[in-house]
Amino acid sequence: MKLAILSRNTKLYSTRRLVEAARQRGHTVRVLDPLRCYMRISSTGFSMHYKGKPVVGYDAVIPRFAATVTRYGNAVLRQFELMGTYAPNPSAGFARARDKLLCQQLMAAEGLGLPVTVFGDNPDDTDDLLAMLGPPPHVIKLNEGTQGAGVMLTEKPSASRGVVEALRGLYASFVVQEFIAEAQGADLRCFVVGDRVIGAMQRQAPAGDFRSNLHRGGTASPVETTPEERAVAVRAAQVIGLGIAGVDLIRSERGPLVLEVNASPGLEGIEAATCDDIAGGIIEHLAAHVRAKPSNKRSRRLASNGT
Numbered sequence: 051m052k053l054a055i056l057s058r059n060t061k062l063y064s065t066r067r068l069v070e071a072a073r074q075r076g077h078t079v080r081v082l083d084p085l086r087c088y089m090r091i092s093s094t095g096f097s098m099h100y101k102g103k104p105v106v107g108y109d110a111v112i113p114r115f116a117a118t119v120t121r122y123g124n125a126v127l128r129q130f131e132l133m134g135t136y137a138p139n140p141s142a143g144f145a146r147a148r149d150k151l152l153c154q155q156l157m158a159a160e161g162l163g164l165p166v167t168v169f170g171d172n173p174d175d176t177d178d179l180l181a182m183l184g185p186p187p188h189v190i191k192l193n194e195g196t197q198g199a200g201v202m203l204t205e206k207p208s209a210s211r212g213v214v215e216a217l218r219g220l221y222a223s224f225v226v227q228e229f230i231a232e233a234q235g236a237d238l239r240c241f242v243v244g245d246r247v248i249g250a251m252q253r254q255a256p257a258g259d260f261r262s263n264l265h266r267g268g269t270a271s272p273v274e275t276t277p278e279e280r281a282v283a284v285r286a287a288q289v290i291g292l293g294i295a296g297v298d299l300i301r302s303e304r305g306p307l308v309l310e311v312n313a314s315p316g317l318e319g320i321e322a323a324t325c326d327d328i329a330g331g332i333i334e335h336l337a338a339h340v341r342a343k344p345s346n347k348r349s350r351r352l353a354s355n356g357t
């Protein structure tokens with residue numbers, strides 16, 4: 051198999067591990083900076099060049115680019131798809147995963163468990179918006195927040211109102227959620243590949259915090275997931291349209307609730323916590339798919355016409 055990894059940084063742990071796992075299994079792999087891929091689009095064919103050379107013959111592509119280059123990166127990913135390359139995380143799913151509100155709506159529509167979430171735009175609606183959610187405690191999250199920064203817990207209605215007003219004053223985009231107290235500061239990261247969870251870790255918040263992010267001092271350990279949790283994680287990835295995903299779940303009295311679905315989940319934390327070869331699992335999944343379904347012939351033909 052000839053594999054492309056779309057990443058801006060070859061030194062990142064996840065990128066390095068995917069390259070290593072592919073080479074160990076005898077595959078050809080190349081890391082391409084998506085911003086150095088440029089493409090020709092015509093009704094008779096699709097082609098792409100990288101630093102002056104044609105990009106041809108790739109069997110599979112994995113997007114690993116950051117949110118800042120989502121738009122251009124996704125166009126490159128789509129071009130690979132049009133050229134007949136297998137993309138376990140196709141551009142449509144990748145774009146969807148980067149819109150958290152859309153993900154919540156899609157998953158809720160499928161009946162997947164989620165913390166009840168409200169969001170709104172106008173300050174005049176704050177009281178009714180919070181009433182739609184129910185009494186505190188509330189979790190208020192900045193939509194641009196990451197690694198737990200910008201996730202707040204409010205215990206009183208006046209605190210929720212105050213935080214919401216302050217965020218509106220800063221023109222920040224945010225959601226308000228019910229607080230799942232029984233999770234006790236823990237969440238599960240389920241690493242989904244295809245229709246299986248190939249590894250899972252539990253992250254526990256440090257004393258005095260409810261956020262389990264490792265960047266906030268959380269600790270990770272391997273965890274035994276239930277069949278229901280695994281089914282929810284796989285279904286969540288499928289609803290968003292991803293073959294490779296890091297699905298974060300929280301254990302609640304009403305079953306597993308999905309916190310979010312990551313389209314470019316990091317490998318370092320989960321490989322360290324579980325001692326599993328997650329990178330190898332990804333590569334083997336790709337290779338099996340490529341063996342079973344040789345690339346789309348028509349797209350291949352179109353691709354070669356264009357170069």
Ligand SMILES: Nc1ncnc2c1ncn2[C@@H]1O[C@H](COP(=O)(O)OP(=O)(O)OP(=O)(O)O)[C@@H](O)[C@H]1O
Pocket residue numbers: 165189191195196197198199200201227228229230231233235236237255260261262263298300309310
């Ligand atoms: N509704 C909730 N109830 C209880 N705990 C929550 C809730 N939402 C989030 N948490 C805790 O806070 C942590 C951070 O929340 P979340 O994952 O939503 O934001 P983030 O990590 O900043 O965003 P991202 O994962 O996109 O970087 C979670 O890992 C979880 O431990």
Ligand SMILES: [Mg+2]
Pocket residue numbers: 197198263298310
């Ligand atoms: Mg998170």
Ligand SMILES: [Mg+2]
Pocket residue numbers: 310312
């Ligand atoms: Mg995340």
